[in-house]
Amino acid sequence: MKPLSRSSAGTLYHQLLGVLRGRIESGEIGVGDRLPSEADLVSDFGVSRTTARRALDELRRQGLVRREPGRGTFLASPRLRSNLAYLHSFSEEIERWGYTPGARLVSREERAAGEEVAARLEIEVGERVLFVRRLRLADERPIFVCDSHLPVGRFPALEDADYGAISLSRLFEERTGRKVEHSRQWIGAATATPDVAGLLEIPAGVPVLEVRRITLVTGDAPIEFVEAHFHPERYQHYNELSARPVEV
Structure with a gap:
């Protein structure tokens, strides 16, 4: 050489x-x-x-x-990338990058809302919520584990929905007649628990990207609180920042 x-x-x-x-x-x-x-x-x-x-x-x-x-x-495999400046579904992102989106329903069960879930969904502590865990895929490869908390008391039509469906945003609109308008999102770091690691096919305890998001529909009503954990080598978030004059 x-x-x-x-x-x-x-x-x-x-x-x-x-x-x-x-x-x-x-x-x-x-x-x-x-x-x-x-x-x-x-x-x-x-x-x-x-x-x-x-x-x-x-x-x-x-x-x-x-x-x-x-x-x-x-x-490494190319990382999928999400633009933080826009609200769009994971399925749309995957298709835009030329991959086939997928979803696997891992579990669904009724739970009593704890303090954090109740605060995020603006409901009472102990109120009934539907917990749905799904594994999101791109070309059959695990990308992230998505834990959704849904206020079925506020939106009863969500109770018997098919959560194997790929796009929850579309499901929300079809079931409630309300359009997903915006979200509030927090991004941080976490370590993969054994159950999350098993689904993502990574060792337990490795660092993962954690996203917590509240999805709101027409009328500013929270319809979903999400806790998502992403494969550390297959996904990244990015945004573009512009300078603005300092307010005086």
């Missing part, structure tokens, strides 16, 4: 990063393939171990690769 040029305008780090990205973009390195190790990069390109490690770390930071302790660094 030809060493990198020390006389080039680009640093050795940027040259090496460019070579690795070029191999990925050309398809020479495919999804699931193992990338060269730090030692391989040192030997092949004549760089220091620090430079090799930095290049691999940057690919991991960009979500292009994943590291498996004791095994190496592998090209």
